[in-house]
Every structure is written in structure tokens, then in C-alpha cells.
Amino acid sequence: MSISIKPLADRVIVAPAAAEEKTKSGIIIPDTAKEKPQRGEVVAIGEGKLSEQGALMKPQVQVGDQVLYGKYAGTEISVEGNDYLIMRESDILAIL
């Protein structure tokens, strides 16, 4: 899964997983959980943030990575009927 939008700097676009899905690692995140992190797939990444030295700091996640992110991370966008989240890479907690 990938989309043609290019996030800027250290931003990534994530396709949220359906609530009932189960990952290879067997993570189940009950939707009743308060403040529990969410799961999704990275569908686009930015080129990275520039450091104060002008060096490009490349993102550590890749398109296709299954990731966990905080419940309130990111901004919703909608492309051809599908909902995505655009967030900073630092909003991503872990790769599954």
C-alpha cells in the first residue's frame, strides 16, 4: 500500500489498521482502552528533518512498516475515500 502524497520533512503518512485486526506479533488493542496507542501501516515518508548543521536526518521508519502511535497523534487526511493520518515520525512509538 502506498499513496502519491509526499510528506514534508520528518512527517509520515499512516493508514490506520481496522480496529479488529491482529498483527503477526499478536497485539490486540481493545478499542475500549483509554489513551492506548494505535496501530497502522506507513504509506509515505518525508525526506527527513534538517539538523542545525544542515544535515538531513533520514526517518527510521519505511513505507510498509507496521507501527504503533499515540492515540491523538497526527492530522486526518482523506484520499480517494480512504482516511490517513499525517504525523511526525517522533509520534511513532514502535515498529511491529
Next chain:
Amino acid sequence: MSISIKPLADRVIVAPAAAEEKTKSGIIIPDTAKEKPQRGEVVAIGEGKLSEQGALMKPQVQVGDQVLYGKYAGTEISVEGNDYLIMRESDILAIL
């Protein structure tokens, strides 16, 4: 589309897209959405911000780029009857 105003440092000027437009990527952002990002075209860019090391950090967007930006980003200016937004490049979320 371009205008003769020169934004300073890391600022860019964006011409907001009409609400009913549809991009090549097919993004439709319903105007009823709360806090949803907005879409527009970059019409002028600054030379970039100076880092603490004195290096010029050039903007990653270019004049003509179709971009997404946060709903409350930027300051409105009006040139020859047209409305634009002047914002920092970091207010831009993605290039379409």
C-alpha cells in the same frame, strides 16, 4: 501562478485552493471537517532560515507545488484582489 512578494527567511506564500476543487491524487477535503488540513498552491518562497551555524537551510517546497497545510496556519494577505496566506514552511504538512 506567482506573485512579486518576497517572503522572508523560511516563510512561503500559498494561494488557497477553492473548496470544491479535486487534486490529481483525488483528495477531497469536505469543508465541514473540523481541524482538517487545507490545500493550496505555493506562489512564493523565502530564501530559507539561517541555522545557528549560519548555514542557509533552503526550503523543500517550490513555487507551483500543491500543498496541504493546517487549518489555522499562516496570516492572510490580499494582493490585487486575491487572497493569499503567508506561513512558515513548517506549517506545510505535505506536497500533493
Next chain:
Amino acid sequence: MSISIKPLADRVIVAPAAAEEKTKSGIIIPDTAKEKPQRGEVVAIGEGKLSEQGALMKPQVQVGDQVLYGKYAGTEISVEGNDYLIMRESDILAIL
């Protein structure tokens, strides 16, 4: 237009434009606008801010530049009956 006051560091002095003026670019900023940026002419500039490395970071604006700045930017001073604003260069949004 220029005045004999020397702003310190990254500060500049701006002579606000009369409300009914019209620039070459044709910008008209109706005075009823809420939070709209203001227009004026730079009449004095500081030598620039020192970076953490001790390097002088020269201002990007010059005396004579027509500029846009935020509605609440700067501090009013009055020289020989004329009102000016002294502000940081970062309060300037764009050069017209």
C-alpha cells in the same frame, strides 16, 4: 527616508505606511481587517544577531525595503514628530 537611530542586534526600524496607500504590487490592506499584517518602509537596521558561534548573522532586509509585518509587531517610538516602529527582523513577514 532614513533616520539617525541605530537599532541593536537583529532589530529594525519601520516607518508605517499611511492606511490608504497602494504599493506597486497593488496590495491594499483594508484597515477593518482583523489581525491582517501591516505595511511600512524600513528606515534603519541593526548589525545583526550574533550566533552561538559568535558569527554575525546579517539582516536580510535593507533600508528602503517595503515590508509587511504583523499587526502587533514592535514598539512605537517617535522622532521629530514622526512615529516609527522598532521590531525584530523576525517580525517582518515579507518584502514587497
Next chain:
Amino acid sequence: MSISIKPLADRVIVAPAAAEEKTKSGIIIPDTAKEKPQRGEVVAIGEGKLSEQGALMKPQVQVGDQVLYGKYAGTEISVEGNDYLIMRESDILAIL
């Protein structure tokens, strides 16, 4: 004990110790304590944070370390029925 989730940057995953456990050092943390730190075992670590110079700052804790952490540190995740905490390495106070 280890799990297949990869924390990002300077994050680590900790398996909280059962409340009644006693470490080799003999630490007992009564569960009535207010604001007392908690104890657990590191089960996964990130690759480290990038410094502003672009250098990778490796974590000082290792998988298997018994650690103390603040009572409200981290975000709960649940993997195959087990509860873990994902937190920044800086939330860890000490290695037992």
C-alpha cells in the same frame, strides 16, 4: 524474556515486575507508596536517538536489565495477553 516489537529512537519496552517480587538487591516497593518508582525488566530497546550532529546516541540499558522507572512513565501496550510499557530511556532512573 524478549518480544518482537522494535521501539523507535530512544524508546524502550519494559515488562513491569509483579508487585510482590523482590530483587537481588532486596528492593521492596510497597504498592501503597505514593509517587514511588516502579520496577521492571527491559524486553526491547530502540537504536537510539539522533543528536543534532547526526550522531546515534545508543541507549545505556540492555534487554534483560532490571530497571526502576517513574510511576507514571510510559504508555501501556498489550502483546499476546501480556502488558508492557513503552517509554523513553530517560524515564528510567536506575539499573538494579
Next chain:
Amino acid sequence: MSISIKPLADRVIVAPAAAEEKTKSGIIIPDTAKEKPQRGEVVAIGEGKLSEQGALMKPQVQVGDQVLYGKYAGTEISVEGNDYLIMRESDILAIL
């Protein structure tokens, strides 16, 4: 005018001008003005602040400079019956 007190780091001591004085530049600052900057003469300067790189950042003002500063800048001290203000150099807006 100079005094024997040595301000530390990036601090300067200023002798406030009498309210009715008029400078060479002809600045008159009516004392009814709200938040208007004040005028005075620099009577002592510190050696400068050390940057994070350990470089000494020398002050740009000199003893004898007539300066403008914010209305609430600095701390009052009193030497042999005279009132002075001790402030950071960054509180000084301009040299007259």
C-alpha cells in the same frame, strides 16, 4: 559619566534620562505614553556572555551611548544618591 560597578556577563548599567530632556535626534517620549521605550545613557558594561561554544560575545553598546530601552527593563540600583538601572544588553532596543 561612569561608575565603578562592574556588571556581570551581558549586563549593562544605564542612567535614565530626565523625562523632559530632548536628544540630538529630537526624540521626545511623552511620559503619558503607555509601554513606550525609555531613554538613558550607558554608564557601565559587562565583559559579555559566554556562548555555548565558550566564545565571549562582547556587548555592542559602549559606555557613553545614549540608548532606548523597554519601559519595564532592568532592576533599579542606587549609587551615592543616584538611581541607575542594571539590565541585560538584549533589553536595549537602539542607540540614539
Next chain:
Amino acid sequence: MSISIKPLADRVIVAPAAAEEKTKSGIIIPDTAKEKPQRGEVVAIGEGKLSEQGALMKPQVQVGDQVLYGKYAGTEISVEGNDYLIMRESDILAIL
């Protein structure tokens, strides 16, 4: 006096002195004092904090140092019936 717990980064573990003790320097800190600093002995130190340049900044205190620290510094831990405080080295005011 020393314990087998390893504080992380710039943290140290301090054994608080009994309220009635008197140091070689003769400091007496009456327990009625409000906001007065506390006294104790360093029993464990971390390896130091990594600077942004990746350099290890070693702690200036050593195990065995008698130190003063702010009244509300640190987090209480309890090891084999003894109470300690784990705090950042910057919470330590002075070595006695």
C-alpha cells in the same frame, strides 16, 4: 557506604543524613526550616549524561561525598529497609 544500584545517565543516589547530625563544617540544618536544603551522602553515581556532541559528561560528585541538595529533590527508593533518594546531579547544590 555504597549500594549495588546503578543510576542512569546524570543521576546519583543519596543516603539522607539523620536530621540531628552535624558535619565537619558544622552545618546544622534545623528541621523547622522551610525550603532549606538537605544533607546526605552520595552512595552511587551514573556514568554521566551524553552531550549533544555525543561526549560523556562525567559527574563532578563521587561516591562518599557529603552533599547538600534541595528539599524537594529526587525520588525516594527503599533498599533492604533503608531509604535513599535518586536525583539528577544538577539537584546537588554543594559538596561539604
Next chain:
Amino acid sequence: MSISIKPLADRVIVAPAAAEEKTKSGIIIPDTAKEKPQRGEVVAIGEGKLSEQGALMKPQVQVGDQVLYGKYAGTEISVEGNDYLIMRESDILAIL
């Protein structure tokens, strides 16, 4: 006057001057003054703060210096019946 306590990093210990004292510079600070700076003598200094580059930034004040400091600067300590203040060097405004 000097005491055997070693302040840490960029801290200094100051012996406050008696309220009625008069310095060589003739400063008199009436004790009715609100927010006026205080005067005292430096009796101990730390080795200095480490910069982000790991360089030791030595204090600019010396033991024996008569200094001005803000009214609410520092923390009170009491050594052999005498009261002192332990503060950061940046709390010191000037050397008399």
C-alpha cells in the same frame, strides 16, 4: 572570609552584607525597597558549568568579590551559626 563548602558547577556561596553597611562605591540599599537587589561577599565558587561541547566555563566572580544579586536569588544555608546564600552565578548582577 571563606568557607569549606564547595558549590557545584556554576554555583557560588555569598555572605549577605548587613543591611546598614555602606560599600566603597557608596551604594545604600534601603531595606524598604521592593525588589531591589541585595549586596554580599562571595565566599566560595564552583568549578564552573560544562558547556554542551564539554568545555568548562569558569565563573567570572572570585572569592572576596563584593556583589549585587536579586532579592529572591539563591537558597539559604547556615554554617556554624552564620547564614549564607547558595546561588547560580547568573543570579549575580554586578561586582562592586
